[in-house]
Amino acid sequence: MASRPLAALAPGLFEGRTVLVTGGTSGIGLATAEAFAGLGARVVAIGLGAARAEVSPGLDVELVEVDVTDDDALRAVVAGLDRLDVLVPAAGISLGERELEWEAFNTVVSIQLAAVYRIAELTRPLLAASGGSVITIASMFAYFGGGSRVAYSAAKGGVVQLTKSLAEAWAGDRIRVNCVAPGWIETPLADGLDARAKERILSRTPLARFGAASEIAAVIVFLASDAASFVTGAVLPVDGGYLTTAV
Helix, strand or coil: CCCCHHHHCCCCCCCCCEEEEECCCCHHHHHHHHHHHHCCCEEEEEECCHHHCCCCCCCCEEEEECCCCCHHHHHHHHHCCCCCCEEEECCCCCCHHHHHCHHHHHHHHHHHHHHHHHHHHHHHHHHHHHCCEEEEECCCHHHHCCCCCHHHHHHHHHHHHHHHHHHHHCHHHCCEEEEEEECCECCHHHCCCCHHHHHHHHHCCCCCCCECHHHHHHHHHHHHCHHHCCCCCCEEEECCCHHHHHC
């Protein structure tokens, strides 16, 4: 396992740049916020549970309590930015079989898809000014769906198409838009899996382990960096090979 995937990147890679991460108070979002902060960026991480979020010592991450479905709150965050180079809309929720009910379905899609577009739309002028980058978060469920995660799967499929569409629509603004599609990652969203489910997952994963949030963050950093300057509209699975056997 690559225990320090970010060690391969140059220190100060994002010095002088500003990064906004939604869902940045836990899981992949928090790992992403820490990754950019460790590379010199000013990082604003918004989400629920900001007061409980624990940032690694020595890293400067501005945590802000925000519900991503609250339009006024999103506007206030964006108004407080004097520049923006990278947007990572990573807020996520999964309600399992409850997603077959309309209220739960609507909640999940609002957070996982509609809020992704809304924060992207609000930050577009800042991103255009800097020639910035958007990295969205899809999922392996965008490829094969899930009967127990109907809304989640639908929303993540929508994120993939939103990514490709915005990559074309905003190319004239010099904004690159790419997507990471994580597989099974050690995050709070995976905590509810029982031992049997985990065993099934590992048996279908060629690398035979769950990924770490830091490994997703490292790929997000790559896509935001100048190393990916000719990459836009791409969807990159980061799943230990799960998709090679799952479909």
